[in-house]
Each structure stands twice: as structure tokens, then as C-alpha cells.
Amino acid sequence: MSRTRRGLLLVGLASGLVGVLLIASPGIARGVSLTGGARTAPVAVVGVAAVVLAARSLLNALGGDTPGDGEGRAATAGAFPSPERRPRYDPPGTGFAQRVDAIGWTDRRDAEPENRRELRDDLRDVATSALSRADGASPSEVETWLDDGSWTDDPLASAFFAGDLVPSLSPSGYVRALVRGEPPFARRARHAVTALSKRSGAGDVTPAPSADVRTAFEDEPAVRTSRYLPDGEVSREHESATDRARGVTAAALAVGGLGIVTLRPGLFLLALFGITVSGYARAVPTPSRAVTVERAVSNSEPAVGDEVEVTLSVRNVGDTTLADLRLVDGVPPGLTVVDGSPKFATALRPGKRASVTYTVEAVRGNHAFDPALVVTRDALGVRKREALVDTETAVSCRPPAEPLSGRAPARPTTRAGRSRSDAPGPGIEFHSVREYRPGDPPSRIDWRRKAKTGEFSTVAFHEHRRQRVLVVVDARAEAYVARSDGADGSDGGGEGGDGEPVVQRGVAAAALVSRFRSAGVPVGLAALSPRSCRLSPGRGGDHHRRLREVLATHPAFGWEAPDGEVDASAAVREIHRRVRADTRIVFVSPLSDDASVTAARRFDAHGHPVSVLSPDPTAPSRARGYESGYASLARERRLRRLRAVGIPASDWDPSEPLREVTRDGRSHATTSG
Amino acid sequence: MAEAMPRRPDSAPPLRSSGGALVAATGAAVITAVSVPALAMGVLGVLSLAGALTFGIESVYTPGIALLAGAVVLAGVLGLTPPFLLAAAFLVLLAWDVGKHGFGIAREVGREPSTLRIETVHGLSSALVYAAGATLGYGIYASVTGGRSVVALLALLVGAVALLFALQARD
Numbered sequence: 001m002s003r004t005r006r007g008l009l010l011v012g013l014a015s016g017l018v019g020v021l022l023i024a025s026p027g028i029a030r031g032v033s034l035t036g037g038a039r040t041a042p043v044a045v046v047g048v049a050a051v052v053l054a055a056r057s058l059l060n061a062l063g064g065d066t067p068g069d070g071e072g073r074a075a076t077a078g079a080f081p082s083p084e085r086r087p088r089y090d091p092p093g094t095g096f097a098q099r100v101d102a103i104g105w106t107d108r109r110d111a112e113p114e115n116r117r118e119l120r121d122d123l124r125d126v127a128t129s130a131l132s133r134a135d136g137a138s139p140s141e142v143e144t145w146l147d148d149g150s151w152t153d154d155p156l157a158s159a160f161f162a163g164d165l166v167p168s169l170s171p172s173g174y175v176r177a178l179v180r181g182e183p184p185f186a187r188r189a190r191h192a193v194t195a196l197s198k199r200s201g202a203g204d205v206t207p208a209p210s211a212d213v214r215t216a217f218e219d220e221p222a223v224r225t226s227r228y229l230p231d232g233e234v235s236r237e238h239e240s241a242t243d244r245a246r247g248v249t250a251a252a253l254a255v256g257g258l259g260i261v262t263l264r265p266g267l268f269l270l271a272l273f274g275i276t277v278s279g280y281a282r283a284v285p286t287p288s289r290a291v292t293v294e295r296a297v298s299n300s301e302p303a304v305g306d307e308v309e310v311t312l313s314v315r316n317v318g319d320t321t322l323a324d325l326r327l328v329d330g331v332p333p334g335l336t337v338v339d340g341s342p343k344f345a346t347a348l349r350p351g352k353r354a355s356v357t358y359t360v361e362a363v364r365g366n367h368a369f370d371p372a373l374v375v376t377r378d379a380l381g382v383r384k385r386e387a388l389v390d391t392e393t394a395v396s397c398r399p400p401a402e403p404l405s406g407r408a409p410a411r412p413t414t415r416a417g418r419s420r421s422d423a424p425g426p427g428i429e430f431h432s433v434r435e436y437r438p439g440d441p442p443s444r445i446d447w448r449r450k451a452k453t454g455e456f457s458t459v460a461f462h463e464h465r466r467q468r469v470l471v472v473v474d475a476r477a478e479a480y481v482a483r484s485d486g487a488d489g490s491d492g493g494g495e496g497g498d499g500e501p502v503v504q505r506g507v508a509a510a511a512l513v514s515r516f517r518s519a520g521v522p523v524g525l526a527a528l529s530p531r532s533c534r535l536s537p538g539r540g541g542d543h544h545r546r547l548r549e550v551l552a553t554h555p556a557f558g559w560e561a562p563d564g565e566v567d568a569s570a571a572v573r574e575i576h577r578r579v580r581a582d583t584r585i586v587f588v589s590p591l592s593d594d595a596s597v598t599a600a601r602r603f604d605a606h607g608h609p610v611s612v613l614s615p616d617p618t619a620p621s622r623a624r625g626y627e628s629g630y631a632s633l634a635r636e637r638r639l640r641r642l643r644a645v646g647i648p649a650s651d652w653d654p655s656e657p658l659r660e661v662t663r664d665g666r667s668h669a670t671t672s673g
Numbered sequence: 674m675a676e677a678m679p680r681r682p683d684s685a686p687p688l689r690s691s692g693g694a695l696v697a698a699t700g701a702a703v704i705t706a707v708s709v710p711a712l713a714m715g716v717l718g719v720l721s722l723a724g725a726l727t728f729g730i731e732s733v734y735t736p737g738i739a740l741l742a743g744a745v746v747l748a749g750v751l752g753l754t755p756p757f758l759l760a761a762a763f764l765v766l767l768a769w770d771v772g773k774h775g776f777g778i779a780r781e782v783g784r785e786p787s788t789l790r791i792e793t794v795h796g797l798s799s800a801l802v803y804a805a806g807a808t809l810g811y812g813i814y815a816s817v818t819g820g821r822s823v824v825a826l827l828a829l830l831v832g833a834v835a836l837l838f839a840l841q842a843r844d
Binding site: 009011012013014015017018019020022080082244248251255256262265267270271275278280323324325341343344345347356375379380381 | 742745746749750752753754755758759762763766770773774777778780781782783785786787788790791794795798799802803805806807809810811813814828829831832833835836
């Protein structure tokens with residue numbers, strides 16, 4: 001291929017040279033005179049050839065590049081990183097909205113539209129639960145209402161349960177549905193959720209999806225610079241060339257060919273633009289990699305809510321001018337930019353320096369900056385080099401030592417413990433009688449029985465043990481749902497990426513461990529997350545410092561949702577194996593899916609006393625779509641399922657102050673059940 | 674939208690690039706307005722460019738440029754003299770390049786940081802490169818119009834087409 005190309009290049013150069021020569025001194029060609037067909041045919045052939053080549057070039061461009069080329073480009077053709085925002089957390093109910101959205105026109109042809117049936121069954125369960133609670137009716141009564149549609153006066157909503165999975169439509173109804181672009185079944189589902197939500201007092205929602213969930217359907221924007229370049233790019237840099245030169249060349253060939261065929265010299269001359277641009281693209285080198293980046297932060301250990309100024313400076317240490325340099329700083333996922341921008345663009349002469357300053361707001365956690373992404377291009381922008389430049393910087397932000405400065409409980413217990421355990425041993429309350437074994441204390445020998453029967457037996461009492469508490473935070477990817485309220489007042493950048501995942505509220509609530517410190521209860525911490533985090537129950541100042549440290553800085557409680565799934569049952573078994581069987585579990589979870597209920601019930605099944613503290617992600621303060629209504633109803637149902645099996649589950653609106661919650665939470669967490 | 678000033682969307686290129694591209698495109702449309710169809714294509718092209726730049730819709734930009742290029746070709750077929758044709762093509766190319774660059778800036782850098790430097794450098798460089806192409810074309814035109822040697826013309830044709838195809842390939 002490259003040999004033919006070289007040949008072509010030589011032919012082109014030689015032929016062009018001959019042409020120029022002939023123009024310069026026309027006398028050379030005087031002997032050769034072309035007439036008739038010999039005069040027009042070559043011109044026509046060249047013209048047609050040019051048009052054909054242009055078409056081929058275009059087809060090549062459309063049909064995809066060579067595999068090696070396309071691979072790198074595909075990986076980086078995604079959205080440019082925008083690290084000034086937090087990762088986008090899905091609003092509650094996104095999964096449901098996606099299921100409704102996935103109801104297609106084509107599955108109506110299936111004999112058994114599986115996803116329609118599942119959707120309706122799920123919604124029916126939720127409806128039964130919600131309506132029987134709201135009206136105090138028995139489930140069978142509710143079933144009847146659902147079947148005859150008498151539970152609501154919205155015809156679409158009642159038709160969802162009463163009608164067919166694949167509604168039969170009149171021709172005009174079919175046309176209307178086509179115009180709307182949504183299958184009637186999906187429309188009915190949305191209306192059914194809205195009516196249910198209204199009926200059960202879960203708040204008013206609109207049948208349309210909220211704006212947040214609509215953005216969640218779009219592709220996730222790349223937020224971290226470290227995720228931008230394709231994986232496995234060892235050198236952490238990537239060179240590429242744009243298709244611009246190729247496009248111009250194809251156009252030039254086509255126009256030039258047209259000019260030749262139509263005998264318009266002006267058109268043919270336009271082909272020269274193609275030569276110029278291709279020649280430029282060939283000749284220009286990929287811009288140099290000689291840049292250094294430095295980053296400075298005004299305060300590397302800020303308090304929560306402090307503003308930290310970040311100064312990023314870039315310097316051209318090479319000896320060529322960088323005509324087009326764009327730089328994106330690797331703002332860590334948890335930090336949001338409140339002033340300025342972490343991006344900038346400039347042209348840099350050799351030895352010059354440019355800098356940008358922006359301000360981030362500190363939140364809890366250990367935030368290591370990602371490498372800065374430096375994109376350099378040549379002046380025309382046909383060649384590009386993208387490189388990640390490492391500059392180690394970290395901002396560490398720990399919440400104050402005692403966030404719950406409420407009433408310190410005046411209970412300086414040094415006793416073995418207050419709570420009655422099921423283990424037999426010394427104590428007050430009778431547990432059982434068993435045969436005497438050598439070594440049993442004489443005070444526990446049943447002397448009366450000895451007098452009566454002559455046999456030794458030992459009385460066991462309920463042993464009083466110290467309660468041990470393990471706080472388990474649900475930090476699976478499913479728990480990273482956005483809190484859908486505008487209460488934090490960030491109207492400016494509130495859309496899309498600046499929300500807070502509700503899991504952060506859970507982590508803040510887990511700080512209630514410090515309550516147990518003054519109560520003298522050994523307390524531990526674990527995360528239900530692919531990023532394993534476990535701290536066995538313990539006591540004392542050191543242990544509590546460690547707890548706070550882990551809560552503040554462990555990646556399991558980070559701001560970016562973890563990759564990968566967690567098998568809730570397996571994770572629970574793992575935690576169970578590491579702690580004593582009578583350890584009380586305080587499970588902090590938004591209950592955003594059924595697996596969280598499974599986890600709580602598994603703890604219960606392993607014999608742990610369990611209580612659930614559930615921060616509510618669906619605060620009723622903003623315009624809510626149907627998916628939010630479904631999320632509330634489904635979560636309500638999960639809470640009820642937990643309570644039905646005797647697991648105390650407290651529902652917590654995170655906009656309430658933490659102190660109120662822990663007072664409430666403490667009643668669940670430390671009183672023995 | 675409650676603000677007094679309607680905000681341009683974030684995907685819209687910076688004002689300077691947009692303005693430059695529109696001015697160049699308008700120039701091309703004026704030069705190529707030799708017949709009603711060419712004028713119509715040019716005006717349509719400029720309008721779609723203006724829409725694309727104002728509302729930040731990149732997918733409308735390329736068709737707009739294609740319309741303008743079509744106007745240039747039509748003018749060429751209808752017999753517009755080469756110097757004007759070269760100028761019009763130069764302007765279309767410039768509008769295309771500056772506009773695309775602006776869209777790239779909007780996508781990668783955003784609105785907040787100042788992008789004056791890279792816009793200027795890029796605009797001037799592309800003007801330079803395309804001007805080189807136009808000058809080359811004009812030079813050949815000026816010298817060929819005297820000679821009338823068919824062999825010379827043929828040699829130039831073969832040379833140009835072969836060069837174009839050889840140069841556009843990347844390794």
C-alpha cells in the first residue's frame with residue numbers, strides 16, 4: 001500500500017514538474033501536438049479518475065477507519081471531562097423510569113411481553129401495599145379495586161391494571177399514540193404511578209418524568225480526567241489526527257474532477273486547496289510534550305464547607321510554541337468548583353508560563369487530585385496530543401471531632417453491660433439448669449437439689465453482657481442516588497452534577513458511633529460495598545479516632561459510586577463471620593432496592609439484632625416526576641416489609657438536623673429489643 | 674430565562690469565532706451570488722450557519738457549510754472567474770475551520786475561561802494556510818492563461834490528482 005502511494009507521489013511530483021516546466025518554456029512541447037480524441041480523452045479520464053478517487057476517499061471516511069486507528073479514537077471520542085462537577089448521581093426511581101422507557105412498540109408482537117408483565121406485577125405489588133395502608137383495606141379488597149378500576153378516577157391509570165398488557169387500539173388511537181411516540185402501556189404506567197402516589201398520600205407527582213431523570217438517560221459525562229484516556233494507555237498520552245484534512249481533500253478531489261469534466265479551470269484550481277491542506281497535515285509534527293504542570297492549594301486541610309483556592313500553572317519547557325494548549329485540572333470527584341473554572345486555554349511560547357485559579361468547596365473526605373489533562377494541538381488543529389500530567393496534590397477534610405455536640409449522655413458505665421444476652425452464665429435472671437461440671441462456682445450449685453437427690457447440678461442465669469454494635473453503611477452503587485431536593489440553595493449549578501448522593505447522609509449518620517463512645521459500648525464499622533471496609537467493634541479514644549478517620553477517608557465512603565456489584569447475602573455472611581453472633585447491627589441504607597432489604601433480613605437471619613436507619617432520598621420539595629413517586633412508594637413498601645418481620649426501621653428525612661436523628665436513632669440503636 | 678439577557682447555550686462557540694465564521698460565510702455567499710439558485714444556496718447556508726452558531730447545534734453546521742460549498746461549485750460551473758472562485762472557496766474553508774474550532778472550544782473549554790489567544794492563533798494560521806492555497810491557485814491560473822499548452826495542462830492535472838491522493842493518506 002505504501003509503495004503504491006510512494007509511486008503515486010512520485011508520478012504526481014514528476015507530472016506537476018513537467019507541467020510547470022512546459023508553462024515556463026512552451027517551446028519544449030512544440031513537437032507534440034494533440035488533436036481530436038487524443039486531446040480530450042486524457043483530460044476526461046483524469047477528471048473521472050479524480051471524481052472516483054474522491055468517492056472512494058469519502059466511502060473510506062464513512063465506512064470507518066483502519067481498526068488500529070479507530071480503537072484509540074473511539075475511546076477518546078466521548079465527552080470531554082468536566083471535573084468541576086460531581087459525578088452525576090441518578091435520581092431516585094431512575095431504574096423504574098428506564099424500565100418504562102424500555103417498553104417498546106416491537107414487544108407487542110411477542111406472544112408474552114415479558115418486561116410488560118414484570119412491570120405490571122411490580123407495580124401491582126406496590127399498589128396493593130400502598131392502597132391497603134392508605135385505606136385500611138384488605139389485600140383482596142384492593143385486588144378487586146385494581147381489577148375493576150374503581151380505585152382511581154383517572155381512566156389511564158385504572159386501565160393499566162384492568163386493561164391488557166398489549167392494549168388494542170382503534171386506528172385513531174393508534175395514530176395518536178404514534179404521534180406521541182410512546183406506547184399506550186407505558187403512558188398508562190406513568191399515570192398509574194401518579195394516581196397511586198396521590199391516592200396514598202405520598203405527595204403529588206406529575207405523570208411526566210422529571211428533568212433530572214431525563215438527563216440521567218443520557219450518557220454519563222466523563223467527570224474524571226483519569227478516566228478520559230483509553231485504558232491500558234501505558235504512557236498516559238494519546239496522539240491523534242483529525243479527519244478535517246481528509247474531508248478537505250475529498251472535497252477538493254471531487255470539485256477538481258468536476259472542474260476537469262465540465263472544463264471549468266476555476267473549479268479545477270480549487271483542488272489546490274486540497275493539496276495545501278493535505279501537505280500541511282503531512283508536514284506538521286505532533287505538538288511537543290514538553291509541558292510541566294504545578295498545582296498549589298491554599299489550604300490542604302480545610303474544614304467542611306471551607307473554600308479552597310487551587311492554582312494551576314503550566315509552563316512550556318520545550319523550544320517550540322504551543323499554538324493551542326487546553327488544560328483541564330483533575331478536580332477530585334467530591335469537590336465542586338464554586339468560583340472560576342478548572343479549565344483553560346492559551347497559546348504558550350517557549351519558556352512562558354500561564355496559570356489559572358479556581359475555588360472549590362471542601363467536603364468530608366480525603367481528596368487526591370487526578371492528573372491534569374493537557375491537550376495540545378498544532379495551529380490548524382489537525383494533530384492533537386492528549387497527555388495526563390501528574391501532580392500529586394491532596395486535600396484532606398475531616399469533620400470536627402465531635403459532630404454531635406448535643407447532650408452527652410451521663411452514663412459512665414464501667415459495668416460488664418446492661419443488656420441481657422441469651423448466653424447462660426452468671427447473672428440474676430434464671431436461664432437453665434444443667435449437670436455439674438468440675439470448676440463451676442459453688443455459689444451456682446443447686447444445693448437444695450443436692451440435698452434432695454444427692455446429685456450436683458448447676459443453675460445458669462442469663463448472662464449480662466456488654467452490647468456490641470456494628471454500624472453497617474450501605475455504600476453499594478445502588479445507594480448512590482441523588483437527593484432530589486433543592487434545599488442546598490445551589491440554584492446556579494444545581495442541575496446535573498452537583499447533587500449529593502444520599503449515601504453521604506448515611507455516612508454522616510454513621511457518625512452516631514460517637515454516641516456509643518460515652519455509653520461505653522464497643523462499636524465497629526463496616527461498609528456494604530465492593531470496596532471492602534471493616535473495623536471490628538472496640539472501645540476507647542484511639543478506636544474512636546480510627547473510626548472517624550475511616551468514615552472520613554476510606555474510599556468505600558467516597559464520592560464516586562463504586563464499580564461492580566455486591567452480592568448482598570455473601571457480603572452479609574462475610575461480615576457475620578467476623579463479628580460475634582450477638583453483635584447488634586445498625587444498618588444505614590436508603591433502601592433504594594430490594595437487595596438492601598435482603599441484606600437487613602440476612603443479618604436478622606444470622607441472629608443479629610438489627611435496626612435500620614434509612615435516609616430518605618425523595619424529599620418532596622421540588623417538582624417530582626412519576627419515577628420519584630414510584631421510588632417513594634417502593635421504599636415505603638420496603639420499610640413496611642422490614643417492620644413486618646420485626647426489624648425496627650426508622651425513616652429519616654435528611655433535611656432534618658442530625659441531632660434530632662441521632663436522638664431518634666439512639667432509641668433504636670441502643671435500647672435492647 | 675427570567676434573566677433580561679437570553680443566555681446562549683453552553684454548546685455555542687465563543688462569540689468571536691462565531692462572528693468570524695459568519696462574516697466569512699456571508700462574504701462567500703455574496704461572491705458566489707451569480708445566479709438565483711447559487712444565491713439561494715448561499716443564503717440558506719449562511720442562515721443555517723447562523724442558527725447552528727447561535728443555538729450551539731454542531732450537526733447543523735456541516736450541512737450549512739456543504740450548502741455554501743455547493744454554491745461555490747455552482748458558481749464555478751456557471752462560469753465565475755477563477756480569482757473570485759478561489760476567494761469564495763477560501764472564505765468557505767475559513768468559515769468551516771473557524772466554526773468547527775469554536776465548537777471544539779465550547780465542548781472542551783467552556784465559556785468561562787478566556788479563549789481569545791487560541792482563537793486568534795488558530796484563525797490567523799488557518800487564514801494563512803488557505804491563503805497559500807488560494808495564492809498557488811491564482812499563480813497557476815495567471816501563468817496558464819497565457820500559454821495554452823494542452824500537454825502542460827494535462828501534466829498539471831495528473832500531478833494535482835496524484836499529489837492529492839498520495840498526500841491525504843496517513844501511515
